[in-house]
Amino acid sequence: MRNKYVAFPYVGWMALFVVAPLIVVVVYALTTRDGSLTLDNFSSMLQYAPVFGRSFFLALLATAICILLGYPMAYYLSRERGWLRRMATMLIMLPMWMNFLLRTYSWVFLLERNGLFNSLLESFGLPKVNIIDTSGAVVLGMVYNFLPFMVLPIYSVIEKIDYRVIEAAQDLGANSAQVFRRVIFPLSLPGVLSGITMVFIPSVSTFVISRLLGGGKELLLGDLIEMQFLGSAYNPHLGSAISLVMMVIVLVCMGIMNRFGEGEEEAMLL
Amino acid sequence: MKKTLALMLSLMMLIGLLSGCVSTRDESTSDGDSTSGDSSAQQTSGGVVNVYNWGEYIDESVLEDFEEATGITVNYQMYDSNETMYAKIAGGGADYDVVIPSDYMIARMIEEDMLEPLNFDNIPNFADIDPALLNPAYDPENLYSVPYMWGLMGVIYNTTMVDEADIGSWDLMWNEKYAGDILTYDNSRDAIGIALKLLGYSYNTTDEAQIKEAVDLLIEQKPLIQAYVMDQIFDKMQGGNAAIGSYYYGDFLTMQEVNPDLAFYIPEEGANIYVDAMCILKDAKNKENAEAFINYMCSTEAGLKNCEAICYSTPLMSVREELDPEVSGDIYAYPDESVMAKCESYAGLPQETLDLYDSEWTRLKSTSVD
Incomplete structure (x- = not known):
């Protein structure tokens, strides 16, 4: 029990930089410019419903693509041994050592009308494609930036699955598809769930990706909030209210999802 | 337990992201921040003036010339948009004397009582400003602002x-x-x-x-x-x-x-037609130094250096005369009345x-x- 004192610095940190700012956000969300209490910031929220809808849709799409790409990769990685695995893990981590903004900017240069990708197509005599400044480019940016956060948790969970469980299933006559469906996949769900959390939340709140790759044509939640603090409309009260609503929706989503993760029966429903 | 943990984690990430957004912006501005002169030298004879200007919007040697001429130390910082500047000052975390916002933002700051009227006796070089830029819509009586570039x-x-x-x-x-x-x-x-x-x-x-x-x-x-x-x-x-x-x-x-x-x-x-103009913030601690700074920026020498460094149009008549005729004759840099008649500035x-x-x-x- 004495050990609990070691957590004190972190508790202090959390209180100062997590709890206190949250209180400030709540206070801002419930007040107007002149400081009186109000719920107007929330009642005007309905007009932003399309923005909420689009942000959640694009983030869900990016998360789904990350699962489809990331799960097989993580599964394959956990089966490999030796240098190939070390190399692959390294390659997945490598882009994360670079600044997020730089990585996104480099996609701009790649996808630009006269960018590298289109120049290559042109030199093969193929027609140019317009990817930049579309919703597709935004999803691409999300998947690219956040894919490692899907692969790594799934990989570390599958890797820790006791191999004897799989052998037992095989001994009992399960074929490899059944082993995967009935044993490996359910046991890997905690990894998938934390992967979803780690991809979905940054995707739903991004504003850099949508501005650089989406051409600012489709407003996302992050853009909307940033606009209220540093953009053309200075209204931190509305910005705080939108942030709070977003936090609540995300927390509810995560809560529901985690309920599915609790029992194996329910997990199968996913 | 796992649920609470995940909730906490997502909460933390969310906060991290939100604060991350802000800090990226801060970084980008602080990257551009350059402090000319040492803040510890604040007690020198001439005192200090804190200037907040757009990034890449001055010939920095002008600041040194000013320090040499007056003995006033300049603390110079930069922002990347009117809105960033406004947010920082409205938030109360800043302690600047001189700011250089654009017209519509000046109007808003006057409206919100954020600017101090200038004492034009301390700014004799104001007489050199192009009369066409006086008494603009954003500051109808020309009490608060001195044009910097347009x-x-x-x-x-x-x-x-x-x-x-x-x-x-x-x-x-x-x-x-x-x-x-x-x-x-x-x-x-x-x-x-x-x-x-x-x-x-x-x-x-x-x-x-x-x-x-x-x-x-x-x-x-x-x-x-x-x-x-x-x-x-x-x-x-x-x-x-x-x-x-x-x-x-x-x-x-x-x-x-x-x-x-x-x-x-x-x-x-x-x-x-846009004008960025120099203003002094309400309750500025170094008002006279700030006026001296504004006056210096309106001198022919400083105006010419700035104009050549950043390519924007100068409001100073004497600088225009000294410019390369090719530049001062540029119809879009120094438009004649027929072009001017079509242009309108933003008011608050x-x-x-x-x-x-x-x-x-x-x-x-x-x-x-x-």
């Missing part, structure tokens, strides 16, 4: 991609021939302003119906737009990635140096109209084109 907004186009027969009006930006090759501003004031001008209205209208009509026009334009940009326009226009965009003439000159195919015109419906808008701009801008941005 210029025009217009249309930039790529001569290899745009047919010369199509130019001349703002409607070029609605021309379906160039669908997907058009750039416009990623801020409500400038973007809505273009549509207001095309409709023949004032930039400073507070008529709800006119503003909504302008935004309807922008929604019509949206499928043709490649992107809503600010400084990304440099890369897009320089690289030939877009054919048409609207931006400021000083920046156009910079782009044209890289890509000689670019050209510029002022649309016949008229365009924006009442809070109601600002709120309308915000909700209308959101309406435009959240309209789907796919």
Whole structure:
């Protein structure tokens, strides 16, 4: 029990930089410019419903693509041994050592009308494609930036699955598809769930990706909030209210999802 | 337990992301921050003046000249948009004496009582300011501001991609021939302003119906737009990635140096003339030093250095005389009355109209084109 004192610095940190700012956000969300209490910031929220809808849709799409790409990769990685695995893990981590903004900017240069990708197509005599400044480019940016956060948790969970469980299933006559469906996949769900959390939340709140790759044509939640603090409309009260609503929706989503993760029966429903 | 942990984790990540957003911005401004002079030297004979200006908007040797001439130490910091500057000062975390916002922001700051009236006895060089720039709409009695630099907004186009027969009006930006090759501003004031001008209205209208009509026009334009940009326009226009965009003439000159195919015109419906002016913040601690700084910036020597370094138009008559005739004769840098007559500056808008701009801008941005 004495050990609990070691957590004190972190508790202090959390209180100062997590709890206190949250209180400030709540206070801002419930007040107007002149400081009186109000719920107007929330009642005007309905007009932003399309923005909420689009942000959640694009983030869900990016998360789904990350699962489809990331799960097989993580599964394959956990089966490999030796240098190939070390190399692959390294390659997945490598882009994360670079600044997020730089990585996104480099996609701009790649996808630009006269960018590298289109120049290559042109030199093969193929027609140019317009990817930049579309919703597709935004999803691409999300998947690219956040894919490692899907692969790594799934990989570390599958890797820790006791191999004897799989052998037992095989001994009992399960074929490899059944082993995967009935044993490996359910046991890997905690990894998938934390992967979803780690991809979905940054995707739903991004504003850099949508501005650089989406051409600012489709407003996302992050853009909307940033606009209220540093953009053309200075209204931190509305910005705080939108942030709070977003936090609540995300927390509810995560809560529901985690309920599915609790029992194996329910997990199968996913 | 696992659930609580995940909830905590997601909460923390969310906070981290939100604060991350802010800190990226802070970094980008602090990257540009340069402090000329040492703050520990604040007790020197002449004292200190804290200046907050746009990034890349001065010849920095001017600051040293000023320190030498007056013995006043300059603490110089930079911002990247009027809104960032406003947010920092409105938030109360800043302690600046001199700020250099644009016209409409000055009007807003006067309205919100954030600026201090100037003592023009301490700014004798004010007499050198172009009379055409005195008593502007944003500061009708000229009590709070001294122009620093100014210029025009217009249309930039790529001569290899745009047919010369199509130019001349703002409607070029609605021309379906160039669908997907058009750039416009990623801020409500400038973007809505273009549509207001095309409709023949004032930039400073507070008529709800006119503003909504302008935004309807922008929604019509949206499928043709490649992107809503600010400084990304440099890369897009320089690289030939877009054919048409609207931006400021000083920046156009910079782009044209890289890509000689670019050209510029002022649309016949008229365009924006903008002024960035020096102001002193309410309750500034070093008001007299600040006035000395403003006065120095209006000297011919400092004005000439700045003008040559940043290519914007100078408000100082004596500097204009000293400029290369090719520069001072540039019709768009120093427009004659026929061009000036078409231009209108932004005035401050009442809070109601600002709120309308915000909700209308959101309406435009959240309209789907796919």
